Amino acid sequence: MAHEITAEIISIGDELLIGQTVNTNAGWMGGQLALIGIRVTRVVTISDHRQDILDAMSAAVADVVLITGGLGPTKDDITKEALCDFFGTQLVRDKEVEARVVDMYRRMGRDPEDILEMNIAQADLPEGCTVIPNERGTASGMWFERPASSQGGDGVESRVFVSMPGVPYEMKAMMTGGILPTLKERFRPPTIVHRTVLTTGLGESLLAKRIEAWEDSLAAARIKLAYLPSPGIVKLRLSTYADVDASAAHQRVDRKIAELHGIIPDLIFGEGEENLQQVVGGLLKQRGQTLSLAESCTGGYVSHLITSIPGSSAYYTGGVVSYANAVKMEELGIPSDMLELNGAVSQPVVEQMASGVRTALRTDWSVAYSGVAGPDGGTPEKPVGTVWIAVAGPDGVRSKRVHLPGTRDLVIERSALAGLNMLRKRLLEVA
Amino acid sequence: MAHEITAEIISIGDELLIGQTVNTNAGWMGGQLALIGIRVTRVVTISDHRQDILDAMSAAVADVVLITGGLGPTKDDITKEALCDFFGTQLVRDKEVEARVVDMYRRMGRDPEDILEMNIAQADLPEGCTVIPNERGTASGMWFERPASSQGGDGVESRVFVSMPGVPYEMKAMMTGGILPTLKERFRPPTIVHRTVLTTGLGESLLAKRIEAWEDSLAAARIKLAYLPSPGIVKLRLSTYADVDASAAHQRVDRKIAELHGIIPDLIFGEGEENLQQVVGGLLKQRGQTLSLAESCTGGYVSHLITSIPGSSAYYTGGVVSYANAVKMEELGIPSDMLELNGAVSQPVVEQMASGVRTALRTDWSVAYSGVAGPDGGTPEKPVGTVWIAVAGPDGVRSKRVHLPGTRDLVIERSALAGLNMLRKRLLEVA
Numbered sequence: 088m089a090h091e092i093t094a095e096i097i098s099i100g101d102e103l104l105i106g107q108t109v110n111t112n113a114g115w116m117g118g119q120l121a122l123i124g125i126r127v128t129r130v131v132t133i134s135d136h137r138q139d140i141l142d143a144m145s146a147a148v149a150d151v152v153l154i155t156g157g158l159g160p161t162k163d164d165i166t167k168e169a170l171c172d173f174f175g176t177q178l179v180r181d182k183e184v185e186a187r188v189v190d191m192y193r194r195m196g197r198d199p200e201d202i203l204e205m206n207i208a209q210a211d212l213p214e215g216c217t218v219i220p221n222e223r224g225t226a227s228g229m230w231f232e233r234p235a236s237s238q239g240g241d242g243v244e245s246r247v248f249v250s251m252p253g254v255p256y257e258m259k260a261m262m263t264g265g266i267l268p269t270l271k272e273r274f275r276p277p278t279i280v281h282r283t284v285l286t287t288g289l290g291e292s293l294l295a296k297r298i299e300a301w302e303d304s305l306a307a308a309r310i311k312l313a314y315l316p317s318p319g320i321v322k323l324r325l326s327t328y329a330d331v332d333a334s335a336a337h338q339r340v341d342r343k344i345a346e347l348h349g350i351i352p353d354l355i356f357g358e359g360e361e362n363l364q365q366v367v368g369g370l371l372k373q374r375g376q377t378l379s380l381a382e383s384c385t386g387g388y389v390s391h392l393i394t395s396i397p398g399s400s401a402y403y404t405g406g407v408v409s410y411a412n413a414v415k416m417e418e419l420g421i422p423s424d425m426l427e428l429n430g431a432v433s434q435p436v437v438e439q440m441a442s443g444v445r446t447a448l449r450t451d452w453s454v455a456y457s458g459v460a461g462p463d464g465g466t467p468e469k470p471v472g473t474v475w476i477a478v479a480g481p482d483g484v485r486s487k488r489v490h491l492p493g494t495r496d497l498v499i500e501r502s503a504l505a506g507l508n509m510l511r512k513r514l515l516e517v518a
Numbered sequence: 519m520a521h522e523i524t525a526e527i528i529s530i531g532d533e534l535l536i537g538q539t540v541n542t543n544a545g546w547m548g549g550q551l552a553l554i555g556i557r558v559t560r561v562v563t564i565s566d567h568r569q570d571i572l573d574a575m576s577a578a579v580a581d582v583v584l585i586t587g588g589l590g591p592t593k594d595d596i597t598k599e600a601l602c603d604f605f606g607t608q609l610v611r612d613k614e615v616e617a618r619v620v621d622m623y624r625r626m627g628r629d630p631e632d633i634l635e636m637n638i639a640q641a642d643l644p645e646g647c648t649v650i651p652n653e654r655g656t657a658s659g660m661w662f663e664r665p666a667s668s669q670g671g672d673g674v675e676s677r678v679f680v681s682m683p684g685v686p687y688e689m690k691a692m693m694t695g696g697i698l699p700t701l702k703e704r705f706r707p708p709t710i711v712h713r714t715v716l717t718t719g720l721g722e723s724l725l726a727k728r729i730e731a732w733e734d735s736l737a738a739a740r741i742k743l744a745y746l747p748s749p750g751i752v753k754l755r756l757s758t759y760a761d762v763d764a765s766a767a768h769q770r771v772d773r774k775i776a777e778l779h780g781i782i783p784d785l786i787f788g789e790g791e792e793n794l795q796q797v798v799g800g801l802l803k804q805r806g807q808t809l810s811l812a813e814s815c816t817g818g819y820v821s822h823l824i825t826s827i828p829g830s831s832a833y834y835t836g837g838v839v840s841y842a843n844a845v846k847m848e849e850l851g852i853p854s855d856m857l858e859l860n861g862a863v864s865q866p867v868v869e870q871m872a873s874g875v876r877t878a879l880r881t882d883w884s885v886a887y888s889g890v891a892g893p894d895g896g897t898p899e900k901p902v903g904t905v906w907i908a909v910a911g912p913d914g915v916r917s918k919r920v921h922l923p924g925t926r927d928l929v930i931e932r933s934a935l936a937g938l939n940m941l942r943k944r945l946l947e948v949a
Contacts, residue, residue, distance in 0.1 A: 102746050104558045106545030107714075107755070113563070114537030127535045128570065132544065132561035139559065146577070160723045161745050196921045205723050223924065256925060315538055380818075380839070386825025387811075387818035390839045394817025397893050397926055405845035407838055408811070408821045414836035414879055418849070448845060462828050495828055 092125045092276040093149040098132040099140060099156035099166055100253055112155050112255055119267055124276030125151065140169035150246060151270060156253030158226035160205045167229075170250055171213050174231055178211040181218060181227070185210035188225045219251070219261055226252040228261045230269075247273070278329040280336040283315070283322050284344060285361060286354040287508050291316045294354070298323075301343070301350055308339045318497050319504035320363075323347070356511060363507045364392045370514040371402035376451035378510075380406030381419055381444035383431060384458035384474060389503045404448045409440070419443030432457050432469050434477075438486050441479035452514075453479045454506045460498045472498050476506040478513050485513070523556045523707040524580040529563040530571060530587035530597055531684055543586050543686055550698055555707035555759075556582060571600035581677060582701060587684030589657035591636045598660075601681055602644050605662055609642040612649060612658075616641035619656045650680070650692055657683040659692045661700075678704070709760040711767040714746075714753050715775060716792060717785040718939050722747045725785070729754075732774070732781055739770045749928050750935035751794075754778070787942055794938045795823040801945045802833035807882035809941075811837030812850055812875035814862065815889035815905060820934045835879045840871065850874030863888050863900050865908075869917050872910035883945070884910045885937045891929045903929050907937045909944050916944070 096116055102108040110132055117127040128149055133139040135157050144152065157166030171177055188209050192202045209225040212218055219228030231248040249266055251258045286294060291314050295302070305312055305325070315322035325343060329336035348355060357366045371378055380390050390406045393399050409415040412426055420443040421436060429435050440455035458474025465471035472493070477486035487509070491501040527547055533539040541563055548558040559580055564570040566588050575583065588597030602608055619640050623633045640656040643649055650659030662679040680697055682689045717725060722745050726733070736743050739758070746753035756774060760767035779786060788797045802809055811821050821837045824830050840846040843857055851874040852867060860866050871886035889905025896902035903924070908917035918940070922932040 101744055103545065104548045104561065105552045106542075106547075106549035107746055107753070108748075109540060109542055109545050110561075111540055114534065114540050116537075117535045118537035121536045128565065129574075130535065130541075130561075130563035132563075134559065143560075159745070159747070161726050163744060191923075195923050201724070203723055203727055205726070256928065313538065382818075382821075386830075387813075387821025387837065387839065388825075390813075390818025391822045394819075394839075394841065395927065395930070399817075400841050404842040405839045405849075406818065406841075407849075408818065408825075408836045410825065410831050410837075411835040411879075418836075418838075418878075447849075448842075496826065499826070 092151070092274045093128045094120050094125050094151040094153060095147045095149040096127060096130040097140070097143045097147070097152060097154040098130060098253070099135060099154065100132075101134045101163075103132050103156075104134055112253065112258055115255070115259065116153060116155075116262065119262060120151075120270075122279065122281055123267060123271045124279045125270065125274065135163050135165055137165055137169045137172065140166060141173055144169075144173050144248065147246070147248075150274060152246065152248045153266075154248065154250040155258055158209075158250070158252045160203075160209055160225070166250060167211070167213060170216075170229065170231070170248075174213060174215070174233070176214045176216075179214045181210050181212050184212065184218060184220075184227050187220070191225060219249070219265055221252065221257055221261060222264070223260050224252060224254055224257040226254075226257070228252070228266070230266075278333050278336075279326055280329050280333065280340055281324060281326045282340050282344060283324045283359050284347060284355055285357040285359075285363075286321050286323065286351065287319055287356055287363065287504055288354045289321070289351075291321050294321050294351075298347065298350055301346060304346075305343060308343055310340060310343055318493065319501040356508065362392075363504055363511065365396055367507050367511050367514070368393065368396050368399055368402060370511065371452070374451075374514070377402050377404050379404050379444045379448040379450040379453045381440040381453065381455040382406060382408050383410065383415070383440070383456055384460045385456045385499050385502050385506075386410065386460075388499050389454065389456065389506060392503055392507070404450050407444055407447075415440065418447065420446070430469070432459055432473060432475055434475055434486055434488070437475035437477040438479070438484045441477035441484050441486070445479045451481060452510060454510050455479070456502055456506055458498070458502060460495045460502075462495060474498065474502045474505070476502065476509060478506070478509045480513055480517065482513075482517060485509075523582070523705045524559045525551050525556050525582040525584060526578045526580040527558060527561040528571070528574045528578070528583065528585045529561060529684070530566055530585065531563075532565045532594075534563050534587075535565055543684065543689055546686070546690065547584060547586075547693065550693060551582075551701075552710060552712065554698060554702045555710045556701065556705065566594050566596055568596055568600045568603070571597060572604055575600075575604050575679065578677070578679075581705060583677065583679045584697075585679065585681040586689055589681070589683045591634075591640055591656070597681060598642070598644060601647075601660065601662070601679075605644060605646070605664070607645045607647075610645045612641050612643050615643065615649060615651075615658055618651070622656055650682070650696055652683065652688055652692060653695070654691050655683055655685060655688040657685075657688070659683070659697070661697075709764050709767070710757055711760055711764065711771055712755060712757045713771050713775060714755045714790055715778060715786055716788040716790075716794075717752050717754065717782065718750055718787055718794065718935055719785045720752070720782075722752050725752050725782075729778065729781055732777060735777075736774060739774055741771060741774055749924065750932040784943070787939065794935055794942065796827055798938050798942050798945070799824065799827050799830055799833060801942065802883070805882075805945070807945075808833050808835050810835050810875045810879040810881040810884045812871040812884065812886040813837060813839050814841065814846070814871070814887055815891045816887045816930050816933050816937075817841065817891075819930050820885065820887065820937060823934055823938070835881050838875055838878075846871065849878065851877070861900070863890055863904060863906055865906055865917055865919070868906035868908040869910075869915045872908035872915050872917070876910045882912060883941060885941050886910070887933055887937055889929070889933060891926045891933075893926060905929065905933045905936070907933065907940060909937070909940045911944055911948065913944075913948060916940075 113130040217230040229250040310327045313324040387408045437457045445453035455477045461471035472491045544561040648661040660681040741758045744755040818839045868888045876884035886908045892902030903922045
């Protein structure tokens with residue numbers, strides 16, 4: 088194999104060192120770089136001190152050094168000054184960036200006299216760097232090249248330094264919009280073929296047990312498997328190097344994924360970057376059908392998941408969050424004696440919630456949730472984590488009770504996914 | 519001031535570098551160390567490679583070096599071997615730890631013959647280190663002291679290295695149970711006083727402009743200020759060293775925070791780890807009042823925020839997510855000609871949404887949202903990011919239009935906070 092391309096990440100920010108902000112950027116960047124065949128060897132997190140920044144840059148030995156943070160307009164942000172020191176250059180105002188910054192503030196409704204010199208100074212950038220436009224904020228990215236030999240490297244290849252803002256959604260847009268494609272073009276790392284299969288319904292260790300024989304067969308196909316668990320979901324990532332012929336590598340992976348579909352058809356709900364709410368939304372859209380929700384213990388979270396997908400208004404009509412019992416009765420047509428007799432967390436109530444919201448909002452489908460998210464409110468019969476979920480559709484109402492582990496947040500998250508997965512399966516049945 | 523005590527953290531694990539696991543340990547440790555007056559200057563995250571571990575240890579210059587990860591029983595965990603290399607020692611079996619490990623497996627129900635040599639080898643520890651017992655797992659912590667002079671340091675004080683498992687709840691128990699108190703005893707660091715003031719309603723740069731004179735006055739009080747921005751919120755962290763008398767330092771910070779309340783009373787909504795939904799919930803609870811929500815563009819997210827707080831059922835009755843116009847009309851009593859005339863994103867509609875849900879759910883307060891979250895649906899008159907928000911209460915309905923920047927997720931997030939802050943201010947007015 089050719090020379091492995093390596094990267095280092097320098098994360099700048101006092102808030103990262105004291106845990107006020109969790110450094111999610113570095114891991115995301117590492118994952119994205121891995122996808123194009125560049126391996127991150129080290130992440131260094133430091134504070135907004137000039138000398139610390141210079142030391143970290145001097146110590147870098149990788150082909151690519153990605154730096155985030157310290158590009159804000161306030162006095163504590165000094166990354167640009169450190170970059171000027173390191174590259175022996177100075178700040179000059181970039182007229183194009185200046186116009187963009189002013190325009191951005193204007194579009195946000197800021198009066199021209201309120202656009203401060205501090206804001207305009209966001210257009211002051213180190214002379215000689217390649218400016219990476221920021222579509223989502225005022226801090227530009229900066230791309231520098233420096234011969235490796237001048238740092239005592241092997242002198243064969245130059246080293247690339249890229250400085251980006253630490254705001255995740257600004258950094259991510261820069262990475263995917265320009266930096267990752269340019270790095271791929273520039274270093275031509277060996278191609279890695281990745282595919283990620285999404286599963287829900289079984290935890291990591293039970294899933295591993297069920298696919299054990301299949302997993303053992305991957306080595307012969309030179310495929311590496313990674314389990315990527317998150318609450319309620321386990322992603323299975325298959326990866327392999329493409330030697331000469333990328334299509335052969337794709338075929339090897341395709342074959343193994345087809346086998347996996349034969350082994351756990353009930354658990355797989357999608358692939359890649361999809362999520363369950365997208366998959367469900369896609370199925371509803373295909374069928375031209377609509378959805379409504381009645382949420383008690385999930386408190387609006389499922390509605391939030393559904394509406395986080397652009398275009399969800401095509402199939403999502405709306406929902407009712409019934410936190411007080413009075414709302415359940417009035418909005419969802421639940422008789423008060425049904426509530427008294429069974430309690431809110433019960434099969435009859437959750438089924439009536441589903442039917443009630445489906446009728447009220449005249450949708451094809453509805454999902455209802457009633458449970459004990461905790462930390463309080465549990466009883467010996469209905470401990471924290473007990474959740475009733477119902478799906479109502481053209482072919483009637485069905486419900487099930489689940490017992491979900493974890494804190495309040497996790498019970499809500501896992502309930503949401505369990506209900507969406509019930510709906511997904513029903514949609515596939517009816518099709 | 520006495521010599522500042524510094525720490526470095528070395529986080530070991532391939533999974534951290536590719537984003538499979540987010541490195542939450544380092545930030546937590548940094549926060550804990552800050553509380554006892556030890557400043558983390560650098561976090562270095564590396565993979566489970568012997569040379570990378572040795573390089574990171576050699577490069578450390580802080581008084582304390584805390585290492586996590588790589589202590590598991592499997593072959594890819596090699597931190598102990600690297601420690602032996604670094605300190606010129608070797609692994610020896612610790613009989614006491616061996617007994618504890620065997621006992622731990624037994625209590626987990628493992629048959630004695632199923633306790634593998636791999637598991638027993640968890641009791642092999644570098645000769646000469648001080649063993650830190652692990653109450654929650656089989657990997658012991660290890661404490662090493664090394665004269666700074668042998669590493670080219672100033673030779674005055676020795677450097678402490680502590681190696682711990684990467685499993686967060688094992689590491690945390692070791693830190694709070696023994697390492698933090700011992701470090702405090704050993705280094706007697708100066709006490710740091712921290713307080714964080716939470717603001718919403720102005721971005722970082724406009725806020726900085728408004729408190730410029732106050733910020734300039736902090737130096738004389740030996741207080742450092744940090745801006746910690748996140749979407750819709752800017753936290754202001756004040757910190758200072760307590761020299762001899764900690765109460766004097768508290769007074770200095772208290773005085774400055776009191777001044778700040780005088781300058782930006784409209785922007786401050788809380789302190790420390792609070793969030794806006796907690797503050798609003800607390801105000802409602804104090805008053806014995808109730809809340810309902812009518813959400814269009816926010817799609818249930820505000821309801822989710824409110825219900826993410828344990829005990830929110832005491833004041834939150836429920837809400838309606840009206841994604842389709844039909845839901846707005848029926849559930850919230852909006853005349854169809856009002857919708858036709860003004861469009862859903864308009865002042866009359868959002869005010870009727872707020873009044874409608876307040877009446878339907880018989881609550882003291884309600885908040886309603888109608889806007890264009892994007893990415894589609896914007897028009898020249900109502901571009902993406904245009905959001906109408908109304909608060910209805912005992913003293914009537916008031917509304918305002920905001921223009922919020924960012925992606926769909928951010929428009930939703932910022933809308934939610936803007937509405938909760940409107941509600942907070944109204945609650946304070948009426949009080």
